[in-house]
Amino acid sequence: MSDPLLEIENLSVSFAVGGALHPAVKDLTLALHPGEIVGVVGESGSGKSTALLAVMSYLPGNAVIESGRVLYGGVDLLRARRETLDDIRGRRVAMIYQDPTTALNPAMTVGAQIAEVLARHLAMTGARARERTHELLRLVQLDDPPRVAAAHPHQLSGGMQQRVMIAMALAGEPDVLLMDEPTTALDVIVQAHVLDLVRTLHRQLRSAIVFVSHNLAAVAQLADRIGVLYAGELMELGPARQVLEQPSHPYTRGLIAAVPRIAARQLPQGIPGTASRDPERFTRCVFTDRCAFTADICRDVRPFLVELPSGGGHVSRCHFATEPERIGAGAPGPSIRTASGQSDESGPLLDVSRLSVEYRRGAGFLGLGRSQVVHAVRDVSFRLPRQRVLAVVGESGSGKSTLARALLRLIPAVNGRIVFDGADVRALDSGRLRAYRRRAQIVFQNPTSSLNPHKTVADIVARPLVLEGVPRDDRRSRVLATLRAVGLTEAYLDRRPQQLSGGEKQRVALARAFVTEPLLVVLDEPTTALDVSVQATILELLLEQKARTGCAYLLISHDLAVVRQVADEVLVMREGLICESGPAERIFGSPSHPYTRELLAAVPDLQPVSTRNSV
Amino acid sequence: MSDLAAASAAPLPRVNLYLACGAALTALAIAVALLGLVYSPYAPSKVDLLHRLAPPSPAHLLGTDRFGRDVLSRVLAGGWRSITLGFGATALGLAIGLPIALLTGFYRGRLDQIVMRFVDALLSIPTLVFALLVIVGLGPGLVQAVLALGVAASPKFVRIVRSAVLDAASHDYVTAARARGESALYIQYGEILPSVWAPIIVEGSINVGFALVGGAALSYLGLGTQPPHADWGVMINEAQKYISVSFWPLLGPALAICASVIGFNLLGEGLRDRLHLQRSLRDV
Numbered sequence: 001m002s003d004p005l006l007e008i009e010n011l012s013v014s015f016a017v018g019g020a021l022h023p024a025v026k027d028l029t030l031a032l033h034p035g036e037i038v039g040v041v042g043e044s045g046s047g048k049s050t051a052l053l054a055v056m057s058y059l060p061g062n063a064v065i066e067s068g069r070v071l072y073g074g075v076d077l078l079r080a081r082r083e084t085l086d087d088i089r090g091r092r093v094a095m096i097y098q099d100p101t102t103a104l105n106p107a108m109t110v111g112a113q114i115a116e117v118l119a120r121h122l123a124m125t126g127a128r129a130r131e132r133t134h135e136l137l138r139l140v141q142l143d144d145p146p147r148v149a150a151a152h153p154h155q156l157s158g159g160m161q162q163r164v165m166i167a168m169a170l171a172g173e174p175d176v177l178l179m180d181e182p183t184t185a186l187d188v189i190v191q192a193h194v195l196d197l198v199r200t201l202h203r204q205l206r207s208a209i210v211f212v213s214h215n216l217a218a219v220a221q222l223a224d225r226i227g228v229l230y231a232g233e234l235m236e237l238g239p240a241r242q243v244l245e246q247p248s249h250p251y252t253r254g255l256i257a258a259v260p261r262i263a264a265r266q267l268p269q270g271i272p273g274t275a276s277r278d279p280e281r282f283t284r285c286v287f288t289d290r291c292a293f294t295a296d297i298c299r300d301v302r303p304f305l306v307e308l309p310s311g312g313g314h315v316s317r318c319h320f321a322t323e324p325e326r327i328g329a330g331a332p333g334p335s336i337r338t339a340s341g342q343s344d345e346s347g348p349l350l351d352v353s354r355l356s357v358e359y360r361r362g363a364g365f366l367g368l369g370r371s372q373v374v375h376a377v378r379d380v381s382f383r384l385p386r387q388r389v390l391a392v393v394g395e396s397g398s399g400k401s402t403l404a405r406a407l408l409r410l411i412p413a414v415n416g417r418i419v420f421d422g423a424d425v426r427a428l429d430s431g432r433l434r435a436y437r438r439r440a441q442i443v444f445q446n447p448t449s450s451l452n453p454h455k456t457v458a459d460i461v462a463r464p465l466v467l468e469g470v471p472r473d474d475r476r477s478r479v480l481a482t483l484r485a486v487g488l489t490e491a492y493l494d495r496r497p498q499q500l501s502g503g504e505k506q507r508v509a510l511a512r513a514f515v516t517e518p519l520l521v522v523l524d525e526p527t528t529a530l531d532v533s534v535q536a537t538i539l540e541l542l543l544e545q546k547a548r549t550g551c552a553y554l555l556i557s558h559d560l561a562v563v564r565q566v567a568d569e570v571l572v573m574r575e576g577l578i579c580e581s582g583p584a585e586r587i588f589g590s591p592s593h594p595y596t597r598e599l600l601a602a603v604p605d606l607q608p609v610s611t612r613n614s615v
Numbered sequence: 616m617s618d619l620a621a622a623s624a625a626p627l628p629r630v631n632l633y634l635a636c637g638a639a640l641t642a643l644a645i646a647v648a649l650l651g652l653v654y655s656p657y658a659p660s661k662v663d664l665l666h667r668l669a670p671p672s673p674a675h676l677l678g679t680d681r682f683g684r685d686v687l688s689r690v691l692a693g694g695w696r697s698i699t700l701g702f703g704a705t706a707l708g709l710a711i712g713l714p715i716a717l718l719t720g721f722y723r724g725r726l727d728q729i730v731m732r733f734v735d736a737l738l739s740i741p742t743l744v745f746a747l748l749v750i751v752g753l754g755p756g757l758v759q760a761v762l763a764l765g766v767a768a769s770p771k772f773v774r775i776v777r778s779a780v781l782d783a784a785s786h787d788y789v790t791a792a793r794a795r796g797e798s799a800l801y802i803q804y805g806e807i808l809p810s811v812w813a814p815i816i817v818e819g820s821i822n823v824g825f826a827l828v829g830g831a832a833l834s835y836l837g838l839g840t841q842p843p844h845a846d847w848g849v850m851i852n853e854a855q856k857y858i859s860v861s862f863w864p865l866l867g868p869a870l871a872i873c874a875s876v877i878g879f880n881l882l883g884e885g886l887r888d889r890l891h892l893q894r895s896l897r898d899v
Contacts, residue, residue, distance in 0.1 A: 408794050434796035442794045450787035454809035464795050512791075 004031035005208050006055070006093070006176050011068035013050050013059065021064060024050040026232045026282050028068070029305075032176060035206040039223030039240065041216050041255065043531035044502070045275050047232040048212045052178050054078070055210075056095055057085055072176070091121040094169035098181035100161035104153040110164045111149025117171040136167040139204075141197055159190035163197065170205070177209045183218055187395040188558055192602035195221050214532060216259050217561075217604035220244055225313075228252045231275045231286040234305065238314030244606055248308055248316035250327050251287045258536040260561035262588070262603045267565055270537030274501040285319070293320065293327040347422070349519060349552050350384040350407070355416030357399070357406045376402040378576040380416070384569075386519070387546070389553040391567035391584070393560060393599065399576040400556045404522045407554070408440055409433060421519060438468055441513035445525035447505035451497040457483070457508050458493040464516045482515045483508075485548060486541060503534035510541065517549050524556045539565060560603050564588055572596045634885025637820075640878025647871065648698040651691030659692035660684065660843050668861040678863035680854060686867040693845035694871065700761055700830030700839070700846070701823040701879070707765025708826075709819060712772025716811075717803040719773075720780025731777070737770040743829055750838050757846075760839040764826045775818050776811055783810035813890040817883050824879030831872055847872045 011028040014021040025047040032038055042048040053059050055070050057077055070077040072093060075084060089095075097103040105113055114133045118124040124132060134145035140163040142148045153161055162182060169177055179198070183191040199222060202209060213219050219226060220240065227237040228251065236249040247253045254271040261268070273290040285291070285298040297319050306321040308314045320326040357377040377399045384390045392400045406413045409425060418425040420436060428436055441464075444450035451460055461482060465475045480490060486507040497505055506526065513521050526542065527535040543566060546553060557563050563570060563584070570587040572579040572595065580593040591597045656676075663683030671678045677686035715734075719727040737745065742764075749763035783789065784807060792802045831848030833839035840846040842853070847868040854864035 405790075410790060410793055437794060437796035442791065444787040444791065446787065450791050452786075452788040452806055452810070467796060509791075 002034055005034050005072070006032040006210075007069075007071040008051070008055065009069045009071065011051065011054060011070065012066040013047075013054055014064045014066055015060075016062045016064055020279070022277070022279055023066075023282065024063075024232055025054070028229075028234055030227060030234065030237070032208045032210060034175070034208055036224045037202060037209040037211060037222050039219035039226045040210060040212045040229060041214065041219050041226060042212075042229035043214055043275065043533060045231065045277065046229040048214075048229050049180055051229070052095065052180050052210070052212055055178060056089055056093070058095075087121075090117060090174075091172040092174050093176040093178065094172055094174040095178040095180065096162075096165050096169050096182050099185045100158065100165045101153070101185075103165055104161060106153050109150055109152055110156070110168075114149070114164070114168050114171050117168055121172040132171075133167075136171055137164070139170065139201070140164070140167045141200075142167075157190075158186055159193060162186060162190075162194055166194075166197065166201070170201070175207055177207050179209060179211045181213050182211070184213065184215065188560065189395060189598060189602045191218065192604065195604065198222060215604070216255055216532065217606055220606050221604050228255065231277075231281060233282070233286050233317060235287065235318075236314075236316045237305075238308070238310075238316075239312040242310055242312060242314050246310060248314070248321050248324065249287075249318050250291050250293055252316075253328070254290075254533060256606065258533045259606060260536070260539070260559070260565050262561045262564050262600065262605065265564060267540060267543070268536035270535070270540065271533035272537065274503065274534075285317075295319070347386075348383040349386045349421060350554070351417075351419040352383070352407070353381045353417045353419075355380045355403070355406065355418060356414050357402050357411060358414050359411070375576050377406060377413075380573075380576075380578055382569075382571055382578070382581060384520070384552055384554060387550050387552055388568045389546070389555055389566050390569045390571060391555040391557060391563040392571045392573055393557055393563055394573035395558060397575070398573040400573050401524060402576075403573070404442070404524055404554060404556050408437065408442060408522060434467075438464065438516050439518050440520040440522070441516070441518040442522040442524060443506075443509050443513050443526050446529045447502065447509045448497065448529075450509050451505055453497050456494050456496055457488075457500075460497075460508060461511045461515055464512060468516055478515060479511075482511045485514070485545065486511045487537075501534075502530050503538065506530060506534075506538055507541070510538075510545065514545055514549060514551075518551055520552050520554065522554045522556070525558070526555075527562055528557070528559065535562070542566065560588075560599060572599065631885050631889055633881045634889060637878055637881030637883070637885045640874050641820075641882050644694070644871070644875035644878055645698060647691060648694035651694040655685075655688035655691045657685040657688045659688045659845055661688075668857060668864065670861065670863050677867040678861070680850070680864040681857050686850075686864050689845040689850055690847065690867045690871050693840070693847055693850060693868070696757055696840050696844070696846035697827055697830060697848065697872070698875070700757070700764065701827035701875070703761040704764035704768060704826035704830065705819050705822045707761065708768030708772050708822065709815065711766065711769035713776055713808075713815070715769075716773045716776035716780055717807060720777040721784055721799065721803050721807065723781075730773075734770045734773045738774065742767045742771075742825075743832060746829060746833065747838070750833065755838040755841065757840045757844075760830055760833045763833070764829045767829075768822055768826060771822070772815075772818065775814055779811040779814045780807055783807045786810075813886075817887040817890065819883075820879050820886060821883035824876040824883075827872065827876055827879070 008028055008030045011025055012023065013025040014023045028051055030038065040048050050059070054065065055077060065078055068078070072088060075088070077085065077088065104110065111133050114136060115129045118129045118132055133149055137145035137148050142160060142163050148156065148160070156164065183194050186194060195218060198209070211219060211222055223240045225238065226240045226243040228235045228243070228249065230251050236243060236247065236252045243252060244256065247256055257269040258271060259268060271290050276286055276289055282302055284300060285303050288294050288298045291298065303317045303319045305315040305317050308316060308321060318327065355377060356375070356379055358373050358375050360371040361374055380403060382390065392403060394400045402411065405411045407418055413426060420440065425436060458479060461479045462475050465478060470478065483489070483492060488504065488507055488511065497508070500508065523542070527538050530538060539562065542553070555563065555567060567584045569582065570584050571581045572587070572593065574595050579595045580587065580591065587596060588600070591600055661684060663679065665683065666679050667681055667683045669675055669679045675685050675687065677690065679685055715730065719730045745767040746763040749766050750759060753759040753762060789802060789806055792806050830839055831851065834846050834848030835852040837852065840849050842849060850868035851865060858865060
């Protein structure tokens with residue numbers, strides 16, 4: 001193998017907060033060879049962004065580099081002079097960020113922003129720079145480069161913006177591209193296109209890429225080698241195929257089991273617990289608390305990276321890496337469960353016919369200005385039987401969230417009928433509306449936003465009962481019972497949301513929705529904001545709650561793999577219209593609408609790139 | 616920045632110089648005002664024509680004014696009026712501004728647009744001039760000065776609190792509250808208000824200092840506290856006519872006003888840093 005292009009050696013970074021050091025990355029060693037793609041997978045708090053920022057010397061002021069080197073062309077980037085760094089960053093090593101809407105300057109045309117890089121690093125100006133800018137935009141497969149170059153970022157879609165970011169990173173003709181969650185902010189179809197683009201560009205330009213993501217499936221699409229970060233440590237590193245097909249570390253194995261698969265209706269398995277943030281965690285195995293195979297040695301001794309007999313530089317930080325049978329390798333996968341019960345009561349719970357929702361945009365002062373009517377939902381009809389799960393899928397802007405909000409009468413519908421349990425929802429007076437809202441609850445995507453940070457868990461979960469007029473004594477027991485049902489204990493009653501992890505917050509949000517035992521729960525992307533390992537446990541919990549309370553779900557999601565696991569019926573929406581609807585088995589098995597087929601094809605699967613190429 | 620989340624578990628930095636100095640000065644000002652209610656070395660209105668405009672001495676620690684009245688006694692006795700002006704005007708400003716801010720920020724729409732253009736118009740009038748306009752209607756006096764400064768401060772509170780309300784109202788917990796059938800009043804006061812305390816406390820403490828100066832200015836102009844009663848503004852008004860003879864009568868009340876205004880402002884700044892820090896740590 002040729003000499004590495006970029007070497008991270010023993011990198012340890014901590015953040016100084018309130019006089020204490022909180023380690024974020026510990027002893028990270030990773031080499032990037034010319035022309036290869038290394039995928040780095042990690043959940044929030046795993047240190048993956050910190051490691052990338054360290055390579056770019058972009059760490060915030062309170063970061064302390066405790067040890068290590070980052071070598072590029074014989075220069076240690078961590079200790080390089082500012083001028084040296086300036087010649088390397090953006091020129092030889094370029095970075096692409098997660099959210100193009102904040103990474104692009106809203107006040108400049110994208111052409112000017114690309115030209116800036118050309119002028120700075122290649123001293124290219126005037127007509128030549130303009131020509132090169134158009135070339136770069138064509139390279140990232142944007143149509144009509146002159147028009148795109150003249151546009152401001154807000155005039156472009158998210159996918160186009162991310163392509164512009166990539167063009168900008170390529171402007172300096174770098175050898176190394178660092179990509180920090182480049183597809184996370186994008187819809188599934190756009191994500192598939194951007195992944196395709198990265199693959200094509202890599203084939204053309206052969207620059208080496210570090211692709212960082214929490215999405216194992218996205219990484220599997222690209223990477224030659226995969227590294228798994230957990231709580232600041234590299235747990236496993238090896239050729240993509242080996243890591244995905246013969247994962248050695250229990251965490252890697254858990255992570256793979258937690259990814260929902262579109263190919264089969266099989267519930268993903270979560271990893272219980274959350275990552276340790278204890279500053280002293282590196283004296284033992286950092287995964288001890290959540291590992292199913294913990295032995296005494298794991299609590300006492302920090303494991304080394306052990307080279308595995310399978311070769312290819314496959315290493316694993318586990319005491320039992322060379323004894324795979326000790327850590328459950330080859331054990332049967334999660335059993336297949338039927339995710340739904342049959343509905344036996346007659347009459348649908350929710351019967352929606354010809355529902356339309358519009359809103360006005362840009363109405364100006366007092367609504368006197370010229371406004372544009374946006375048809376967010378057009379002529380949508382469907383039925384949701386009792387105790388079933390109906391999934392509404394589509395990209396952002398498809399109208400799926402608007403539909404959900406209109407069903408709960410959070411926004412008015414302009415046309416159509418919503419019949420819930422025999423009553424016309426649009427005609428309810430305020431008293432009946434309140435009763436309806438107790439039986440139809442909603443769970444939001446982001447629990448940090450949906451829980452008031454100033455209230456305790458007890459207050460949050462008890463509030464729907466207060467509204468219902470349940471006496472104080474009964475309230476406490478019902479709150480406790482519901483908390484237990486979602487896997488929380490009495491100890492959580494007095495905590496506030498900021499003291500909880502993302503998964504715990506979503507459990508509290510679920511408890512709030514279920515405490516009044518509703519007939520319908522609208523789930524608006526309930527797992528999107530969560531880490532993969534937590535996502536799976538929440539999905540499982542949702543199915544448990546359905547079985548326990550016998551409610552029906554309206555699941556809004558753009559994640560088809562998640563929908564595949566839980567939905568009985570599927571509604572595919574695009575631009576406010578229903579493209580296709582029907583039983584989940586049929587939609588996933590033999591989709592008839594081209595858009596549905598496109599959506600399904602865009603879902604990344606865990607198949608590694610090497611096998612993909614050989615097919 | 617997911618990895619920074621690890622930092623949020625850390626304790627907050629304990630030393631905050633602004634907060635400490637601000638709290639100390641504020642406590643001192645309030646202590647002076649409270650002490651003045653129960654104790655002063657001399658009766659504040661006791662005239663001693665033999666010792667007029669005297670420099671500080673063991674008998675009169677801050678000297679005497681043009682009638683030979685003890686400046687220290689008058690600073691102590693006048694303190695509560697000045698502090699009351701500061702707090703009273705701020706409380707009134709909030710009492711007017713807060714409900715309007717919650718209402719317009721929660722409902723948005725036309726109501727919001729109309730009210731806010733009106734507020735913008737009021738904001739374009741300097742606070743003191745606005746207060747003078749109100750005084751013209753009400754006549755001079757301490758209570759009238761509190762009313763005038765309170766009304767004059769309210770548009771500012773509407774502006775500041777409304778922007779915090781808009782931010783809070785965009786969170787899903789407000790939508791969640793609507794979805795479970797909460798009343799508009801509960802959402803405004805039960806869900807949104809707790810989230811906007813931070814800017815209220817910060818702006819409030821800064822405004823106390825500001826109203827104190829405004830009150831002193833009104834008193835100085837003869838529109839606030841009426842002689843022979845003392846407050847710090849009145850004392851400055853009286854003392855400045857004799858500044859060419861002796862500046863000692865000016866020094867006491869001027870220091871008192873400076874210390875309390877700086878105190879309240881530092882307190883506000885300190886609280887802002889601390890509350891903002893808490894928030895930013897929470898959000899990572």
